């Protein structure tokens with residue numbers, strides 16, 4: 518019977534220490550939050566786990582714009598985009614993003630989605646038809662992977678950033694449509710794809726490159742436009758996907774691509790067509806959030822983020838070098854994602870729980886989210902953190918190791 522079978526599977530998760538728990542935040546998104554655990558105990562935590570990288574979720578201008586958006590546009594959109602849910606607020610957002618990316622993907626068009634997950638399903642299924650082959654970095658985000666599972670075309674995986682094996686797969690492929698799929702900033706490692714190299718391969722083998730820049734948008738590049746700006750990629754073979762739920766502090770996603778690609782998505786992508794258009798007030802508020810990201814304030818926030826990132830990295834290195842028994846791998850990243858790879862799942866979770874008991878929320882990430890033997894703490898920083906917050910975290914980690 519279903520219930521018995523599920524119960525058995527859940528208790529198996531319990532026994533192997535893999536059962537995840539939901540915690541409840543009792544207040545707005547911020548680096549300090551009161552959180553209730555499963556035992557019902559509420560206490561304040563200092564968070565190093567949010568993707569609200571610039572602190573815009575609680576920014577006064579963003580909140581004001583959201584309220585104003587509700588006054589102008591009301592609540593829900595009432596229908597899917599192709600019926601009657603596509604509002605001027607959505608169009609304004611799409612046009613703004615399209616113009617911002619024009620120097621990188623010329624003659625582009627932008628299409629917005631309710632979430633990054635849905636944008637990725639749309640792009641993978643619409644472009645990855647039977648006559649397509651998708652070439653996927655092994656560490657790509659789950660939503661790309663699920664999109665590829667739904668796509669009818671073949672999927673060839675290559676080892677993380679192993680572009681030599683990518684090239685040999687491309688050279689063997691006889692597919693009519695070849696699509697290279699990669700995160701821009703990898704969500705569990707904080708490293709970048711090599712965009713120029715991917716574009717070079719795309720040109721050589723007549724392919725397209727999909728870059729999912731969920732973590733890059735807002736956090737890197739001179740005006741926050743992400744990997745494509747940071748690596749100065751100019752190509753009409755690139756399809757860039759950004760989420761508006763992370764650095765932009767709200768929710769939603771966008772796809773920028775040569776116009777024809779977007780015209781096609783709009784006609785066939787099922788996660789675009791068969792879902793209600795997002796709340797228009799969100800699009801309205803996102804205009805304010807993007808103004809902050811691309812303006813002087815955004816530049817200052819990114820500078821601060823970078824500075825506390827350096828401090829964190831140096832502190833971690835000093836903890837590691839002061840204790841010969843620590844075999845941490847601490848990759849240097851230019852992004853707000855700083856992994857500390859411990860290797861085994863048990864010690865990773867032990868440290869994560871130890872930190873939680875001291876009032877720090879730093880998730881431990883283990884298989885299947887990351888490959889076996891690479892369990893890690895995933896520390897994420899926000900421009901809302903102060904240097905003293907990083908000091909507190911480092912002190913707690915010292916105490917626990």
Ligand SMILES: *Cc1c(COP(=O)(O)O)cnc(C)c1O
Nearest residue numbers: 632633634658660704731760762
């Ligand atoms: C978070 C994330 C997504 C999903 O975005 P949502 O807007 O949260 O659905 C997609 N890709 C990557 C790499 C992500 O980190």
